Amino acid sequence: MKPPNRPSPTDYQAVIRSPPETVDDAHDFLNDVWAQHPDVTAEERMACETILSELVTNVIQNNPHREIFCDVRVRITPGEVVIETSDTGDEAPPPQPTADMPEQQAEHGRGLPLIYLLADDVQHRWQDARNIWRVTRVRATEPPQ
């Protein structure tokens, strides 16, 4: 994986090429981002890391027999964290916005509901032969002084 490109202090990008890279590379990228943003709370980090892990996992699992490139972009402002992925995999079916979990014995199918539970906004589109996901997590605001 290339080192994170940092065009601005709040905008971070990386490209994951899988195989050989894995979802672990997305985690490592995010750890680099957090190292520069001590203002992001532990709760916000947990939510964003879970969201990104689910997004990248879905891309890799949906394209098991081919190489994919997945651009990852994280933008941090005082008000929100926006996570974007853009991948070269097959077109994903339009997601059903649902926070409903599958039955308890199911071993799959919880990734998308988790994203919807953790995010304040989820957008998916197919553009220029890429799946583009844009997930927004609104940040906790400081209590009024």
Add this chain to the structure above:
Amino acid sequence: MSYPIDELGTDVGVIRVDGRLNMVTASQLKDTVADAVGTGRLRVVVDLTNTTFMDSSGLGALISGLKTARTAGGDLRIAGANEQVLMVLQLSNMDRILRPYETPESAFAD
């Protein structure tokens, strides 16, 4: 590849998962639970004390392991989960099925 299985008492196997429990390591955990159950450790504790992160793939591996253990007449319990793991368990309503225990020793103390 599988995780090491430590013994606790006479028939409890403790599987310690270090680092991330995600799609990279999920099959490793499933294989290890199958090994433990297959060699007579029907009561399995997955020790998450040093697990830094778990997503739905990791949770799926725990559910798979739980089914493997219960099918053999045993059980699987988890211990030492951090805040992120607890968050995923609670959001997915699986904390009632995979009740988090504080330590491996307390998981089968009842």
